Amino acid sequence: MNISEKAGNVAGSETLAISSKAKELKNKGFSVINLSVGEPDFDTPDYIKEAIIKALKDGKTKYTDASSIIELREAISEKLKKENGLFYSPSQIIVSSGAKHSITNILFSLCNPGDGVIIPSPYWVSYVEMVKFAGGIPIIVKTTKGDGFKVSTEMLKNAIVENVKGIILNSPSNPTGAVYTEKELLEITGIIKENNLWVISDEVYEKFVYDGLLHKSIAQFIPENTIVINGFSKTYAMTGLRIGYAAGPIDVIKAAARIQSQTTSNPCSIIQYGALSAMTSSNDFVSNMVSEFEKRRNLIVSSLNQINGMDCPMPEGAFYAFCDVSGVFNEKIKGSSSLAEFLINEAKVALVPGAAFGDDNYIRLSYANSSFDIEEGVSRIKEAVSHLV
Ligand code: GLU
Numbered sequence: 001m002n003i004s005e006k007a008g009n010v011a012g013s014e015t016l017a018i019s020s021k022a023k024e025l026k027n028k029g030f031s032v033i034n035l036s037v038g039e040p041d042f043d044t045p046d047y048i049k050e051a052i053i054k055a056l057k058d059g060k061t062k063y064t065d066a067s068s069i070i071e072l073r074e075a076i077s078e079k080l081k082k083e084n085g086l087f088y089s090p091s092q093i094i095v096s097s098g099a100k101h102s103i104t105n106i107l108f109s110l111c112n113p114g115d116g117v118i119i120p121s122p123y124w125v126s127y128v129e130m131v132k133f134a135g136g137i138p139i140i141v142k143t144t145k146g147d148g149f150k151v152s153t154e155m156l157k158n159a160i161v162e163n164v165k166g167i168i169l170n171s172p173s174n175p176t177g178a179v180y181t182e183k184e185l186l187e188i189t190g191i192i193k194e195n196n197l198w199v200i201s202d203e204v205y206e207k208f209v210y211d212g213l214l215h216k217s218i219a220q221f222i223p224e225n226t227i228v229i230n231g232f233s234k235t236y237a238m239t240g241l242r243i244g245y246a247a248g249p250i251d252v253i254k255a256a257a258r259i260q261s262q263t264t265s266n267p268c269s270i271i272q273y274g275a276l277s278a279m280t281s282s283n284d285f286v287s288n289m290v291s292e293f294e295k296r297r298n299l300i301v302s303s304l305n306q307i308n309g310m311d312c313p314m315p316e317g318a319f320y321a322f323c324d325v326s327g328v329f330n331e332k333i334k335g336s337s338s339l340a341e342f343l344i345n346e347a348k349v350a351l352v353p354g355a356a357f358g359d360d361n362y363i364r365l366s367y368a369n370s371s372f373d374i375e376e377g378v379s380r381i382k383e384a385v386s387h388l389v
Pocket residue numbers: 013015016036037038039100124125126174
């Protein structure tokens with residue numbers, strides 16, 4: 001069968017592929033430490049599970065409004081006002097089957113064929129494929145450790161060519177952990193406004209900020225240009241339940257709602273009730289998890305930095321260590337993909353090569369895992385790479 005050119009050009013998600021390889025090895029009886037996919041090892045809070053079970057028992061198993069039940073969009077509207085200082089009415093919000101789905105809907109709503117979309121690199125693995133799938137052209141803007149992995153006005157200026165329509169901004173960032181300050185966001189708003197670009201602001205890691213930092217949304221300054229993306233997967237440890245949302249200018253949200261109504265209809269009805277209970281309950285679960293992750297971040301970064309040839313900057317947010325491993329490369333292991341393969345084969349440690357995120361000198365390790373797994377994983381890596389350098 002001849003598949004379409006579009007489908008042929010789309011690569012599968014590398015984070016998910018590596019994680020399934022790790023699971024497969026585990027099922028075969030190997031002792032595998034999986035630091036690849038990013039998902040909290042905490043269990044979903046009971047109050048969320050109970051709300052979902054109750055919804056099921058109450059018969060909430062039928063279609064809902066395509067954009068979600070109104071109560072959930074009202075709760076999100078309230079959250080955005082209270083926590084982020086953003087003002088969106090429920091009609092400016094659409095709930096989808098995970099933030100990934102939200103971003104795809106928004107890209108489909110905004111991209112004409114050939115439109116350029118700026119993606120600062122290192123980037124989350126799916127952005128490039130999503131833009132291509134929506135008919136756009138990814139324009140990669142490289143950032144480095146020296147820039148704190150953040151884009152500046154100057155970098156954006158150089159990337160703005162005729163057909164550029166927008167930018168995907170991700171703060172806190174997956175994979176680098178970079179968190180834009182209010183001042184840095186304000187600085188880049190000038191060039192965004194001047195060129196009338198839209199911003200897809202992916203804020204799924206908003207709660208995962210450390211050292212007393214605060215998450216800020218660029219929508220605070222340029223709401224008319226911005227579509228805010230957020231989700232429940234990370235914050236409430238419910239990755240498999242697939243629920244996220246987008247908030248933005250009404251025309252964009254209405255377009256996304258039309259697309260969603262013709263594709264998936266509404267997000268899963270009973271999970272919407274789980275999300276509603278997450279929004280309307282105390283935040284203690286989230287703050288406990290985040291303070292635990294801060295300890296694990298310190299543990300993984302200091303352990304990685306004890307390995308010869310590795311250099312891991314301290315991430316300010318999210319839950320990934322993004323480690324420069326170029327110092328361990330040799331004639332055989334020349335890049336991040338071959339190093340990741342070597343480590344899964346030799347040390348049974350699964351992690352994601354930086355090449356998937358646009359920087360081949362790095363590897364990404366998720367520290368949303370137990371301290372035991374982090375210590376064991378890094379010690380296996382240390383032993384394995386000692387044979388390389
Ligand atoms: N966003 C997470 C990660 O980067 C989950 C997997 C995925 O959807 O790519 O590992």
